[in-house]
Each structure stands twice: as structure tokens, then as C-alpha cells.
Amino acid sequence: xxxxxxxETYSLGGVAAICFAILVNAWKSDxxxxxxxxxxxxxxxxxxxxxxxxxxxxxxxxxYKGRDLSKKNAVEIPEAMGLVCALVYLLAVxxxxxxxxxxxxxxxxxxAIDKDRLLEALDIETGRFLHRFPLExxxxxxxxxxxxxxxxxxxxxDDSFDMRWRHKFFIPAFAALPMLALYYVDFGVTHVVVPLPxxxxxxxxxxxxxxxxxxxxxxxxxxxxxxxxxxxxxxxEVGQSLVIxxxxxxxxxxxxxxxxxxxxxxxxxxxFSVYLLLPFIGVSLALLKHNWFPAKVFVGDxxxxxxGMVFAVVGILGHFSKTLLLLFIxxxxxxxxxxxxxxxxxxxxxxxxPRFNARTGLLEPSVATFTEEKPLRPLVGEVLKLLDRVKxxxxxxxxxxxxTETTNFTILNLWLVWRGPLREDRLAIEILVMQTAVxxxxxxxxxxxxxxxxxxxNRF
Amino acid sequence: xxxxxxxETYSLGGVAAICFAILVNAWKSDxxxxxxxxxxxxxxxxxxxxxxxxxxxxxxxxxYKGRDLSKKNAVEIPEAMGLVCALVYLLAVxxxxxxxxxxxxxxxxxxAIDKDRLLEALDIETGRFLHRFPLExxxxxxxxxxxxxxxxxxxxxDDSFDMRWRHKFFIPAFAALPMLALYYVDFGVTHVVVPLPxxxxxxxxxxxxxxxxxxxxxxxxxxxxxxxxxxxxxxxEVGQSLVIxxxxxxxxxxxxxxxxxxxxxxxxxxxFSVYLLLPFIGVSLALLKHNWFPAKVFVGDxxxxxxGMVFAVVGILGHFSKTLLLLFIxxxxxxxxxxxxxxxxxxxxxxxxPRFNARTGLLEPSVATFTEEKPLRPLVGEVLKLLDRVKxxxxxxxxxxxxTETTNFTILNLWLVWRGPLREDRLAIEILVMQTAVxxxxxxxxxxxxxxxxxxxNRF
Numbered sequence: 001x002x003x004x005x006x007x008e009t010y011s012l013g014g015v016a017a018i019c020f021a022i023l024v025n026a027w028k029s030d031x032x033x034x035x036x037x038x039x040x041x042x043x044x045x046x047x048x049x050x051x052x053x054x055x056x057x058x059x060x061x062x063x064y065k066g067r068d069l070s071k072k073n074a075v076e077i078p079e080a081m082g083l084v085c086a087l088v089y090l091l092a093v094x095x096x097x098x099x100x101x102x103x104x105x106x107x108x109x110x111x112a113i114d115k116d117r118l119l120e121a122l123d124i125e126t127g128r129f130l131h132r133f134p135l136e137x138x139x140x141x142x143x144x145x146x147x148x149x150x151x152x153x154x155x156x157x158d159d160s161f162d163m164r165w166r167h168k169f170f171i172p173a174f175a176a177l178p179m180l181a182l183y184y185v186d187f188g189v190t191h192v193v194v195p196l197p198x199x200x201x202x203x204x205x206x207x208x209x210x211x212x213x214x215x216x217x218x219x220x221x222x223x224x225x226x227x228x229x230x231x232x233x234x235x236x237e238v239g240q241s242l243v244i245x246x247x248x249x250x251x252x253x254x255x256x257x258x259x260x261x262x263x264x265x266x267x268x269x270x271x272f273s274v275y276l277l278l279p280f281i282g283v284s285l286a287l288l289k290h291n292w293f294p295a296k297v298f299v300g301d302x303x304x305x306x307x308g309m310v311f312a313v314v315g316i317l318g319h320f321s322k323t324l325l326l327l328f329i330x331x332x333x334x335x336x337x338x339x340x341x342x343x344x345x346x347x348x349x350x351x352x353x354p355r356f357n358a359r360t361g362l363l364e365p366s367v368a369t370f371t372e373e374k375p376l377r378p379l380v381g382e383v384l385k386l387l388d389r390v391k392x393x394x395x396x397x398x399x400x401x402x403x404t405e406t407t408n409f410t411i412l413n414l415w416l417v418w419r420g421p422l423r424e425d426r427l428a429i430e431i432l433v434m435q436t437a438v439x440x441x442x443x444x445x446x447x448x449x450x451x452x453x454x455x456x457x458n459r460f
Numbered sequence: 461x462x463x464x465x466x467x468e469t470y471s472l473g474g475v476a477a478i479c480f481a482i483l484v485n486a487w488k489s490d491x492x493x494x495x496x497x498x499x500x501x502x503x504x505x506x507x508x509x510x511x512x513x514x515x516x517x518x519x520x521x522x523x524y525k526g527r528d529l530s531k532k533n534a535v536e537i538p539e540a541m542g543l544v545c546a547l548v549y550l551l552a553v554x555x556x557x558x559x560x561x562x563x564x565x566x567x568x569x570x571x572a573i574d575k576d577r578l579l580e581a582l583d584i585e586t587g588r589f590l591h592r593f594p595l596e597x598x599x600x601x602x603x604x605x606x607x608x609x610x611x612x613x614x615x616x617x618d619d620s621f622d623m624r625w626r627h628k629f630f631i632p633a634f635a636a637l638p639m640l641a642l643y644y645v646d647f648g649v650t651h652v653v654v655p656l657p658x659x660x661x662x663x664x665x666x667x668x669x670x671x672x673x674x675x676x677x678x679x680x681x682x683x684x685x686x687x688x689x690x691x692x693x694x695x696x697e698v699g700q701s702l703v704i705x706x707x708x709x710x711x712x713x714x715x716x717x718x719x720x721x722x723x724x725x726x727x728x729x730x731x732f733s734v735y736l737l738l739p740f741i742g743v744s745l746a747l748l749k750h751n752w753f754p755a756k757v758f759v760g761d762x763x764x765x766x767x768g769m770v771f772a773v774v775g776i777l778g779h780f781s782k783t784l785l786l787l788f789i790x791x792x793x794x795x796x797x798x799x800x801x802x803x804x805x806x807x808x809x810x811x812x813x814p815r816f817n818a819r820t821g822l823l824e825p826s827v828a829t830f831t832e833e834k835p836l837r838p839l840v841g842e843v844l845k846l847l848d849r850v851k852x853x854x855x856x857x858x859x860x861x862x863x864t865e866t867t868n869f870t871i872l873n874l875w876l877v878w879r880g881p882l883r884e885d886r887l888a889i890e891i892l893v894m895q896t897a898v899x900x901x902x903x904x905x906x907x908x909x910x911x912x913x914x915x916x917x918n919r920f
Contacts, residue, residue: 062621063523090610094637101645135595138645142602145638149609150550156616161522177554178605185561185598 002053012046019043026099030106036099037275041282044092048286051084052297064159066298070233070356070363070424077296080159082303085283086152089306092279093145100141100275104134140272143182144313151175151224151309155302169225172305172312176220179313180213216316219324223315224308226331229338231304232353233363233412234295234424238288239432240331241307245277245284247327247439248314252277254447266319273314280310293425326442330435334411337392341368341409346380352408354416354427362421365394365407365414376403391418462513472506479503486559490566496559497735501742504552508746511544512757524619526758530693530816530823530884537756540619542763545743546612549766552739553605560601560735564594600732603642604773611635611684611769615762629685632765632772636680639773640673676776679784683775684768686791688761689798692813693823693872694753694884699892700791701767702744705737707787707899708774712737714907726779733774740770753885786902790895794871797852801828801869806840812868814876814887822881825854825867825874836863851878 004012019042026036059065059078067074154171157163163171190212191205208215231237252270284307290297315324325332341348347368354363370376376384381403387393388406394417396405407413415431416422422430464472479502486496519525519538527534614631617623623631650672651665668675691697712730744767750757775784785792801808807828814823830836836844841863847853848866854877856865867873875891876882882890 058621087613091634091637094641097641098644105645135599138642139595139599139602142599142606142638142642146602146605146609149606149613153547153609153613153616156613156620160616160620161518174551177551178602181554181557182598182602184558185565 002056004050004053008049008053012049016043016046019046023099027102030102033096033100033102033275034271037096037278040092040096040099041278043282044088044279045282045286048085048088048283049289051088052081052286052290055084056081056297064300068234068295068298069351069353071294072358072361077298079298080156080300080302081287081290081297082299082301082306083152083156083159085287085299085303086148086155086306089279089283089310090145090149090152092282093141093148093276096275096279097141101134101138137268137272139182140317143178144276144317146178147175147313148306148309150178151305152302155300155305158301158305168301170221172220172224172309173217175305175309176217176312179220179316180216183216183316184213216321219316219321220309220312222308222335223312223324223328224305226328226335227308228301228304229342230331230334230411232351232410233428233431234293235288235291235428236412236431237299237304237307238284238291239428240435241303241311242281242284242288243432243435243439244311244327245281247436247443248311248324249274249277249281251320251323251327251443269318269320273318273320276310276314280307293423293428323443323446326446327439329438329442330411330431337411337414338409346376346384346406346409347374349408352410352413354412356424357421360421361423363416363424363427364421365416367396367405367407369405370403393417462516464510464513468509468513472509476503476506479506483559487562490562493556493560493562493735494731497556497738500552500556500559501738503742504548504739505742505746508545508548508743509749511548512541512746512750515544516541516757524760528694528755528758529811529813531754532818532821537758539758540616540760540762541747541750541757542759542761542766543612543616543619545747545759545763546608546615546766549739549743549770550605550609550612552742553601553608553736556735556739557601561594561598597728597732599642600777603638604736604777606638607635607773608766608769610638611765612762615760615765618761618765628761630681632680632684632769633677635765635769636677636772639680639776640676643676643776644673676781679776679781680769680772682768682795683772683784683788684765686788686795687768688764689802690791690794690871691764692811692870693888693891694755695748695751695888696872696891697759697764697767698744698748698751699888700895701763701771702741702748703892703895703899704771704787705741705744707896707903708771708784709734709737709741711780711783711787711903729778729780733778733780736770736774740767753883753888783903783906786906787899789898789902790871790891797871797874798869806836806844806866806869807834809868812870812873814872816884817881820881821883823876823884823887824881825876827856827865827867829865830863853877 019039022039023036023043025031026033026039056078059080060076064078064080065076066079067076151172154175158168158171190209191207192212194202194204194206227237227241230240252274255264255270256267256274287297287299287303291299311324315321340346341352347370349366349368352366355366357364384393384395384403384406385397388395392414393409394407395403398404407417412427412431415427415434419430479499482499483496483503485491486493486499516538519540520536524538524540525536526539527536611632614635618628618631650669651667652672654662654664654666687697687701690700712734715724715730716727716734747757747759747763751759771784775781800806801812807830809826809828812826815826817824844853844855844863844866845857848855852874853869854867855863858864867877872887872891875887875894879887879890
């Protein structure tokens with residue numbers, strides 16, 4: 001068991017103590033659940049940070065370990081540490097519930113006292129205040145928790161058993177079932193608002209029916225998997241998840257700030273989103289500290305599935321799944337860009353992460369090579385040459401004009417084609433900055449240009 | 461991958477096909493959710509049965525394996541197969557939800573149509589019929605699912621990492637947090653009805669406050685652990701769980717049968733219990749078939765935790781936790797009887813399962829021996845001799861009157877002391893018959909004698 005340094009112990013202890021004080025105060029003073037959520041997220045950060053350090057050796061002992069191929073001395077480090085994040089996160093969400101509902105409990109309880117209503121023996125059977133309580137919110141929390149616990153189970157299974165890619169791909173859909181079931185029995189709206197230019201043909205609303213569930217299942221499959229394939233550099237899985245989480249919180253703020261006309265009809269959904277994202281940000285920051293260059297731990301598929309599913313849950317149950325997709329533009333690009341290799345149109349090597357040049361210590365684009373025995377189909381070769389000309393690839397061409405080598409089809413390799421060899425942390429930072437810029441632009445477009453497509457921006 | 465035999469394929473396929481037909485019919489005809497639950501449980505049985513066979517090799521490959529010490533040829537068989545049960549169970553519960561709420565959905569939807577109420581664009585934000593829906597039921601399902609998914613996660617961790625006994629013991633309490641949080645925010649009744657003889661002193665009702673949560677946490681810790689320690693013979697973990705589940709369903713029937721005065725105030729809770737138990741019975745039967753003597757697979761701690769938590773969930777959220785405890789009498793006896801060894805008053809060997817006599821092929825009581833270097837404390841020795849005299853132990857005494865050996869303190873060893881060497885399956889059957897008899901007696905006492913302690917049996 002690796003211990004925390006003295007500085008770490010004091011800092012984490014300090015953070016935890018302050019957060020705990022805030023929490024006690026929030027409970028006593030009947031304060032905003034937002035403060036309680038922040039405090040619990042701080043405690044979750046400190047706890048995750050320490051737990052990752054403490055349990056690393058146990059993970060290695062049980063075979064959850066890997067070597068970092070982009071380092072000169074590739075020592076074995078713990079793998080699948082996202083599991084720790086997921087467990088602390090689930091614990092944090094459960095412990096937040098009493099704070100989230102304290103106000104409602106106080107209200108119904110005091111109402112009962114006002115009426116001088118005495119509890120009778122038979123009330124024991126049915127509970128005291130079921131009818132006035134915001135149960136739909138409560139059900140959302142329950143099913144969100146169930147979905148995230150499920151994706152954690154499936155993540156562990158994926159990290160434990162070697163699963164085939166085509167099985168893994170659909171894992172998140174199973175985990176999303178509780179959420180879809182909730183949506184079906186409780187909410188049930190499968191209509192979408194039609195953009196203005198199409199209203200002439202389709203009317204104001206279109207009922208997508210069963211397709212809407214397919215759409216939600218697709219989002220649940222997409223979010224986790226596209227985080228999983230934008231990977232291979234220290235800190236990039238956690239980093240991109242943090243950027244997305246922070247951008248969603250920023251968008252949520254537009255609906256819940258006191259400066260907005262309150263009560264805004266969507267404020268509840270966005271509060272729900274914030275309450276689920278803050279502890280996620282807490283545990284992810286702790287993981288990032290250990291996973292950032294040079295990484296001391298790997299995050300595992302568990303983390304990617306878990307992070308993606310957190311976004312799918314808040315997007316779907318918070319009713320802003322289209323906005324959510326705007327924040328996934330780099331991931332969507334990476335997915336489409338990867339498609340030729342994922343679907344084996346272009347041969348795909350086992351690993352596509354950038355190549356570590358031990359001499360310079362920098363990362364270079366990794367390549368797939370095509371021998372004369374296994375040549376590329378001529379048509380595909382011509383397309384690759386075209387992509388090379390518009391700087392979307394870098395290919396090597398033999399004397400007779402045959403493509404012998406191409407950089408692998410991932411956004412990380414493409415970035416290295418554009419920006420030249422980079423140190424690992426530099427690459428991660430540049431990608432994250434690009435992602436943040438694209439996300440901010442996406443939000444701007446969503447709120448400014450929405451009026452061109454719809455009659456109202458739902459924010460006003 | 462081991463395949464199913466032709467007979468198995470046809471039987472399982474037949475069961476699944478019939479159940480699927482029932483399910484489709486239940487959906488179309490708006491039938492009772494009970495039929496849907498039965499059909500889904502049948503499908504869960506068939507699926508679990510096949511999945512255990514198919515995945516056995518994968519489990520062995522990944523190190524989840526063990527040797528059966530009570531067999532002449534102790535080959536390695538898969539361990540932790542309860543995980544398959546838990547996963548299929550969770551899937552079954554989610555897929556049951558639309559059936560459970562179909563009637564309510566139809567009602568609120570048709571009400572909306574009656575009023576000729578057109579869906580407007582802004583309704584998309586808030587959903588269509590949140591106010592008339594039995595959301596408290598829905599929340600219960602969500603949190604029950606969350607609790608059971610959590611206990612599955614912790615069971616996997618326990619089976620994957622070697623955890624210390626004193627850590628393991630409290631695992632279920634963590635998993636139970638979602639359920640306790642639900643109870644806190646939603647139901648909140650912490651009063652208990654006082655038995656008649658004590659009313660003079662305490663009044664009709666006593667508010668246990670925080671202690672009630674401790675009581676519920678204790679039940680969540682107790683149920684899983686006491687199934688975990690009544691173990692060590694093929695089929696006994698699954699067998700005892702099945703007996704308990706069937707007895708609870710029997711008790712539930714007393715409240716929901718049409719012959720009872722309907723609507724009974726507790727009918728909803730007991731229906732909830734039945735809906736959660738039927739798929740449990742389905743997956744457990746499939747596991748029992750593989751785990752019964754001679755066992756082809758082991759069930760793992762995952763199963764014991766999972767089974768115990770299913771009982772804790774239905775008992776607590778169904779509001780019959782005291783009745784539940786009546787069905788755990790053999791386990792409670794085993795726990796108390798084991799206590800001297802669990803708490804190290806009497807030295808406890810690593811394994812306490814009955815000893816296999818390879819010559820006779822029968823099981824005999826296993827023993828703990830006390831050498832002259834590590835003798836038993838004299839007082840403890842005297843107590844053991846006393847217990848031997850009332851046939852609650854069998855001890856060996858040396859010439860100078862020192863206790864040198866005692867049978868281990870488990871109900872299985874005690875049964876062997878009473879009934880002599882038995883074959884493994886015979887021992888399991890006798891224990892299960894005894895458990896069923898004790899449980900039926902417990903239910904009889906609960907419903908017949910309740911009137912002596914309380915003013916009403918809540919069944920009438």
C-alpha cells in the first residue's frame with residue numbers, strides 16, 4: 001500500500017474538513033442543495049485521490065495492470081482505476097439525496113404538523129406524505145443511480161474478461177435499460193419539436209414513437225464508446241470528460257442562475273444535471289491528478305463507460321440530448337474519421353495510439369503499413385492520396401505509386417500530422433484546448449442561432 | 461465453451477418460447493402484471509441456465525475457480541457463478557417495468573385523450589402526465605434496482621480481491637444505502653407499533669428515529685452475511701435462498717389473493733415483493749441445477765450477498781421486515797451458534813465445512829483441535845463439555861479431562877452430530893426440509909398469534 005505524502009495528507013484532510021463543515025452547516029441552516037453538492041463533491045475528490053493511491057497495489061496484485069508504451073522506462077502501473085471513481089461517485093450521489101430533498105421533507109412534514117394530524121397505527125402501512133412529494137425527481141435519481149451502477153458492473157466485466165470489440169460496443173445499451181424503462185413508464189414523451197423550415201411539411205411536432213427510444217439507446221451507446229476510442233495518451237480520457245462535464249455545467253448555469261427569469265420550466269432538469277455532474281467532476285479531477293503525464297495509473301474501460309453514461313443520463317433525463325451532442329463534436333469527428341479503420345475498409349493495427357520516439361522523447365503519428373502481399377485496394381489508395389493532399393492524413397507512396405503506409409485514423413494522429421512531433425502532455429493539452437473552444441462555439445451557436453430554426457430558444 | 465445437450469436445448473427453448481408467448485399476450489391483452497412477471501422469470505431461468513454453461517470456461521480462465529473438497533476427484537470448477545444470476549436478474553427486473561406500469565400508463569393517457577387535451581410544444585419540457593402516476597411505486601423499483609446493482613458490484617469486488625472478513629461483513633451496508641436514502645426521503649416513517657403488554661408504558665406507537673435506520677442497516681447486513689455463513693455443502697446457499705423466497709411469496713399470497721378483502725392496504729407492498737422475488741426464483745433454480753450435488757459450479761459470495769439483499773429489499777421496502785426475520789430462524793440460530801468461533805472465543809480453523817470421508821463417501825462433522833501448546837481456556841472447556849452433554853456439540857476429552865477436540869460450531873456440523881454421517885446431497889435435503897418446516901411454523905405463529913401481541917393482524 002502506497003501512502004500519501006505529508007503534504008498530500010494535510011491538503012486532502014483540509015479540503016475534506018472544510019467541505020464537511022459546509023455540509024453540516026447546509027444541513028442545519030436548510031441551505032441550498034447546491035452548496036451541499038459542492039461540499040460532497042469536494043469530499044469525493046479527497047476520498048478518490050487517497051483511495052487510488054491506497055488501492056493501486058491491490059489492483060496490480062489481482063492482475064489489473066499495464067505498461068505505458070509511451071515512456072522510456074515502461075514500468076507496470078495499475079489499470080482500471082476508473083472503478084474507484086465510479087464507486088466513490090455512487091456513494092456521493094446517494095449521500096446527496098437527503099440534502100436534495102430536505103426542503104421538500106420539511107415542507108410536507110410541517111404541513112402535517114400544522115393540521116395537527118396525529119399519526120395513527122395504520123399509517124405505518126402506507127407512509128405519511130407520499131402525495132405531496134416531488135416523487136418524479138426521486139424516481140429520476142433512483143434510475144440514474146441504477147443506470148450508472150449497471151454501467152459500472154459491465155465496465156468491471158469488460159476490464160476483467162477480455163471481451164470482443166463487437167460485444168463491448170453494445171454494453172452501454174444494456175446498462176441504459178433502467179433509464180429507458182424510466183423514460184417509458186414515467187415520462188413517455190416521444191414528440192420532437194420540428195425546426196421552422198420543415199414545419200410546412202411535418203407540422204409543429206412529430207411523434208417519433210419507438211424511434212425515440214432507439215435514438216436514446218443510440219446516445220447511450222455513443223457517448224461511452226466515443227470517449228473510449230479517443231484514448232491512448234495520458235490524461236486524455238479523463239481530460240476530455242472533464243471538459244464536457246464543465247461545459248454542460250456552464251450550459252446548466254444559463255438556466256438556473258437567479259438572473260434568468262425564474263422559475264424557468266427547465267430549471268429543475270438542469271439542477272438535476274448539475275447535482276449529478278459536480279461529484280463526477282470531483283472524482284474525475286482526483287483521477288486526472290494520477291493519470292496525467294507521466295501517468296501513475298490507467299483509467300480502464302470502466303472509466304470511459306462510466307463517464308460517457310453520466311453524460312447520457314443527464315442529457316436524456318435532463319432533456320437536452322441535442323445540446324449534449326454539440327459538446328461531443330471532436331468525439332463525433334474522431335468517430336467518423338476512425339470509421340474506415342473501425343469497419344476494416346483500411347486495415348487496422350492492434351494499437352493506434354501515437355508512436356513514442358524514444359530518441360527525442362516526443363510522440364509521432366503511428367502508421368499502418370501495407371505490404372505487397374497485403375496491398376490496399378487501388379480505389380481506397382486513391383482516396384487516401386486525396387486525403388493526404390487536403391492534409392487529413394499523411395501517406396507514404398512507393399515508386400510505382402502504391403500507398404505503402406498511412407498515419408492511423410485518429411484525431412490524435414491527425415493532430416500530430418498537423419502540429420509535428422509533440423511531447424505527450426503538450427498533445428493532451430492542445431487537444432483539450434481545441435475541445436473547449438469547439439464546445440464553447442457549439443453552445444454559442446445553440447443559444448444564438450436556435451431562433452433561426454425554432455420559434456423560441458427554450459432559455460427565455 | 462461448453463454446449464448445452466440436445467435435450468437441454470429443446471427444453472430451455474420450449475420454456476422460453478412458451479413464456480415469450482405469454483408475455484406477448486400479456487402485453488396485448490392488458491393482462492395482470494403477475495403473468496408477465498411469471499413469464500419473464502421463466503425466460504430468466506432458461507437464459508441463466510444456458511449462460512452458466514456457456515460462460516463457465518471463461519470464468520475458470522480468468523481465475524474464478526475452485527476445487528470441491530468434498531469429492532474424491534476434486535477437479536477445478538467455475539467459482540462466483542452467482543454473478544450470472546445477478547446480471548440476468550437485473551435485466552429481468554428492468555424488462556418487467558413496462559408491464560408493471562402498463563395499466564397506469566393506459567389510464568393516464570386515455571384520461572388525457574378524453575379531455576381532448578392537445579400536446580403543446582412546451583409540454584415537451586415537463587412530460588405529460590407526471591401528476592397522476594403512481595410514482596412512489598416507480599421510485600421503489602428504481603432504488604431497489606440501485607441497491608441490488610450495488611450489492612452485485614461489491615460482490616464482484618469481494619470475489620475478485622481477497623477481502624478481510626471484517627471488511628466484508630459491512631459490504632452490504634454500503635450497498636443498502638440507496639434503499640435507506642429512499643426510505644429517508646420518501647417514506648420516512650420511523651414509528652413502530654408497540655405490542656399490547658408494553659403499551660401501558662410506551663403508548664401505542666414509538667418513534668425510533670435514527671435507530672430505525674440502524675435497524676434497517678442491520679437487516680441489510682444480516683441477511684446477506686447469514687446466508688454466506690450457512691454454506692459449504694453443494695446447493696445449500698441456493699437451496700436455503702429458494703426456501704426463503706418461496707416462503708415470502710407464500711406470505712405475500714395471503715395479502716394479494718382475491719379471496720382476501722381487497723383492496724387490502726398492504727397489497728401493493730406484497731405485490732412489489734412478489735414481482736421482485738419471482739425472477740429471483742427463476743435465476744436461482746437455474747443456478748441450483750448446476751450447483752446441486754455433485755456441483756458443476758460454485759456460487760461465490762456474489763450470490764450470497766445478492767440473495768440476502770433481495771430479501772432485505774423486499775422486507776424493508778415491503779414493510780414486513782419482522783416477518784422476514786421469522787423466515788431466517790435457522791440462519792439466526794446458525795449465526796448465534798457460530799458466534800463463539802466467529803468472535804474467536806473458541807479457536808476457529810480456516811475452513812469449517814463438514815469433513816469428507818473419502819473411504820465411506822459420506823460427510824462427517826469437522827473438528828477444531830486443541831493441542832497442549834495451545835490449550836483451551838479451562839472455563840471455555842467446561843462450557844463445551846456441558847454443550848456436549850445436551851447434544852449441542854461433540855467433544856473429545858483427554859485422560860486428564862482436558863477438551864482436545866470439538867466439532868465446529870455450524871448448523872451443518874451439528875446436524876451431522878445428530879444424524880450421523882450423511883451423503884452430501886442427503887445433508888442438504890434434510891437441512892432444507894428442516895428450514896421449510898421451521899419457516900412454515902414461523903408464518904403460522906406470525907398470523908395466528910399476532911393477535912395476542914397486537915390489536916390486529918394486519919392481514920384482516
